[in-house]
Amino acid sequence: MSIQLWAHCRIATMAPHAEQAYGLVDDAALVVDGETLTWVGPRAALPVELLARCTVQHDAGGALITPSLIDCHTHLVYGGDRANEFEMRLNGATYEDIARAGGGIASTVHATRTATAAELQASAGRRLKNLVGEGVTTVEIKSGYGLALEHERKCLGVARGLTQDYAVDVRTTFLGAHAVPPEFAGRTDDYVDAVLQMLPVLHAEGLVDAVDGFCERIAFSTTQMERVFAAAQALRLPVKLHAEQLSDSGGTQLAARYGAMSCDHLEWLSPEGAQAMAAAGSVAVLLPGAFYFLRETKLPPIALLRQHGVPMAVSTDSNPGTSPCTSLLLMLNMACTLFRLTPEEALAGVTRHAAVALGLKDRGVLAAGLRADFVLWDVQRPAELSYALGGNPRLQTIFKGQEVS
Numbered sequence: 001m002s003i004q005l006w007a008h009c010r011i012a013t014m015a016p017h018a019e020q021a022y023g024l025v026d027d028a029a030l031v032v033d034g035e036t037l038t039w040v041g042p043r044a045a046l047p048v049e050l051l052a053r054c055t056v057q058h059d060a061g062g063a064l065i066t067p068s069l070i071d072c073h074t075h076l077v078y079g080g081d082r083a084n085e086f087e088m089r090l091n092g093a094t095y096e097d098i099a100r101a102g103g104g105i106a107s108t109v110h111a112t113r114t115a116t117a118a119e120l121q122a123s124a125g126r127r128l129k130n131l132v133g134e135g136v137t138t139v140e141i142k143s144g145y146g147l148a149l150e151h152e153r154k155c156l157g158v159a160r161g162l163t164q165d166y167a168v169d170v171r172t173t174f175l176g177a178h179a180v181p182p183e184f185a186g187r188t189d190d191y192v193d194a195v196l197q198m199l200p201v202l203h204a205e206g207l208v209d210a211v212d213g214f215c216e217r218i219a220f221s222t223t224q225m226e227r228v229f230a231a232a233q234a235l236r237l238p239v240k241l242h243a244e245q246l247s248d249s250g251g252t253q254l255a256a257r258y259g260a261m262s263c264d265h266l267e268w269l270s271p272e273g274a275q276a277m278a279a280a281g282s283v284a285v286l287l288p289g290a291f292y293f294l295r296e297t298k299l300p301p302i303a304l305l306r307q308h309g310v311p312m313a314v315s316t317d318s319n320p321g322t323s324p325c326t327s328l329l330l331m332l333n334m335a336c337t338l339f340r341l342t343p344e345e346a347l348a349g350v351t352r353h354a355a356v357a358l359g360l361k362d363r364g365v366l367a368a369g370l371r372a373d374f375v376l377w378d379v380q381r382p383a384e385l386s387y388a389l390g391g392n393p394r395l396q397t398i399f400k401g402q403e404v405s
Contacts, residue, residue, distance in 0.1 A: 002055045004401070006030045007043050009060035012382045013366040014067055014351045021344050022382045023365075030065060032372040035400040040366050060376055063395055066347065066385075067366050068137040068373040070354035071328050073264050073285050073315035075175075076162075077124045077155045078145045080111030082321045089294070096246070099218050105145070105179040108320050112145040112155065120158045125165060127318060130326035132166050134392055135375035137399045139168055140315075140358055142212055144175030147191075149198045152176055156207040167397070167404035171358050173240070174202055177213035177220050177228050192224045196231050203235050210261065210359070214242040215251030222254045229258045238359055244268040245290075256280035262313065262357040266305075267291070267298045274301070278308040283357040285313045286341075286349065288334035289323035302339055312341065313357045314349035332386040343383040372401040 011030060013023035029046045031039040031054060039050055085098050085107070098104045112120070124141075131139060141159040146152040152174065159172045176195040184191035202208050211232035213225045219242075220228075229239050238261050243251035245265035252263045252273035263269075263277055264285035277284065284305050291299075305312055314335045317323040325331070328350055335346045355364030362371045376396040379385065384393070397404050 001034050003038070003053050004032045004056040004058065005051065005054035006032075006058045006060050006065065006376075008062060009376070010062075010064050010380075011040060011366060012064060012066045012347070013040060014348055015365050015367060016352065022347065024382070028065070030366065030374070032398070032401045035372055037366060037368055037370050037372050039368055063376040064379050064382060065366070065374050065376055066382065067351040067364055068375050068397060068399065069135045069328050069350045070138040070358065070360075070364060071131055071136050071315050071318070071350070072138075072140050072262070072313050072354040072357040073287060073317050074139055074141055075144065075317070075319035076127050076139070076141045077120050077143070077158050078108050078112050078320050079115035079120060079123070080108060080320065081324070082107060085321060086293075096218055099179075102182075104321055106182060108145050109147050109179070109181055113148070113151050117154050117158055120155065121161060124158060125162060127326045128162055128166055128168065131316070131318075131328060132168055132397075132404075133394070134327060134329050135377075135394045135397050136328055137168055137373045137397065137404075138171070138355070138358070138360065138363060140171045140173055140210075142173040142175040142178075144178030144212075147176065147179065147181040148194075149201060152198055153202060153205070153207065156202060160207060167399045167402075171209045171360075172207060173210045173212045174199060174208045175212045175214075177225060179214065179219060188220065188224065192220070192227055195228060199228075199231055200235060203237065208237060210238045210240055212240045212242065215249050215254070216242070216246050217249065218246070222250050225251065226254055229254070233258060240264065240285075240357075244270075244273060248273070252277055252282075256282055261359050264315075264317075265290070266300045267296060269301050269304065271304060274304045274308045274310055277310050283311045283313050283353055285315055285357055286335060286339060287315055287317040287323065288331055288338050289325040290317045291338060292334055293323050293325075300339060302341065311353040311356060312345060312349050313353040314341070314346055315354065329385060329392065330389070333389055336386050343386040346386050347382055372398055374398050
């Protein structure tokens with residue numbers, strides 16, 4: 001297998017605690033052996049004996065190289081769309097009004113249940129293609145639009161199958177506790193029982209990497225979510241939680257007690273919740289697309305997260321109802337303009353911190369020994385990735401040491 005060298009580049013390693021912002025290295029070089037990075041640093045410091053072993057040498061043409069991007073919170077597999085609800089909201093209906101009227105997640109559940117696996121594969125593939133085209137090589141995909149064993153299985157199977165057609169790693173998350181399906185209306189506890197029956201079956205079939213839930217007044221209580229988390233813990237599955245999006249439910253404290261990899265949304269996060277997340281090492285996943293699309297005014301408490309040292313990831317939350325977005329680069333800009341993250345914080349949020357939010361230790365940073373997932377960009381400064389609106393400066397993506405189209 002060839003040993004490859006990339007030179008004539010700048011590298012934003014995104015290494016934590018680096019002397020330079022972004023872990024930036026000017027006039028840099030990067031060496032890949034198979035799927036693994038073996039050397040990253042200034043070109044002048046590249047050992048002569050390692051240079052001699054490089055059988056393939058690439059001139060990066062002055063490009064900026066960063067870790068490839070990670071979209072750590074998506075709902076890519078679903079049927080139909082909810083453009084009608086977008087119009088309803090613009091006419092004054094709230095997210096909760098629509099949900100209580102049988103719209104929202106319930107309408108997507110119906111469309112997803114009636115869609116075939118092939119139809120779901122095709123539509124999810126179109127969305128994933130957009131993400132991959134922007135340098136994403138790892139994506140988390142949640143279920144939660146089937147809400148019955150056969151349909152949750154169908155959605156998770158489709159998510160797994162996307163890796164056959166796209167150069168991307170897919171991490172699957174069981175989100176059975178997303179909403180109460182129509183057949184369980186008024187019987188939320190009974191539906192939680194059903195979720196607890198689905199989970200071990202889907203896990204045994206190799207379809208579940210993590211477990212998530214929607215802890216909110218229109219969804220599931222902390223008591224109900226604790227039952228789901230306890231079941232996940234018994235199966236040694238990591239957990240995460242949609243928390244504090246519409247109110248302060250105390251979901252973050254619950255998730256922290258179970259060592260959650262992440263808590264997501266967090267507009268109504270309390271100081272107690274932030275402290276609990278910091279103690280548990282949970283990542284705050286910020287979802288500016290949903291904030292923007294729902295025209296929310298309650299900002300997530302960024303200063304509080306910084307104060308407690310809670311790492312912040314950024315994701316598309318790609319879904320049909322509240323963030324029909326397939327551009328992680330756009331989320332970089334929104335995280336800066338709407339939430340006032342710095343460009344460095346935003347880029348860390350789709351690389352290093354996004355990897356931690358998925359429990360992945362082999363990517364998100366460019367350093368020797370980690371996986372060779374990186375992107376070449378036609379920009380001079382890393383901040384340009386957050387600055388531009390509507391552009392895509394990607395030149396080349398390297399996934400597991402190999403160029404992908």
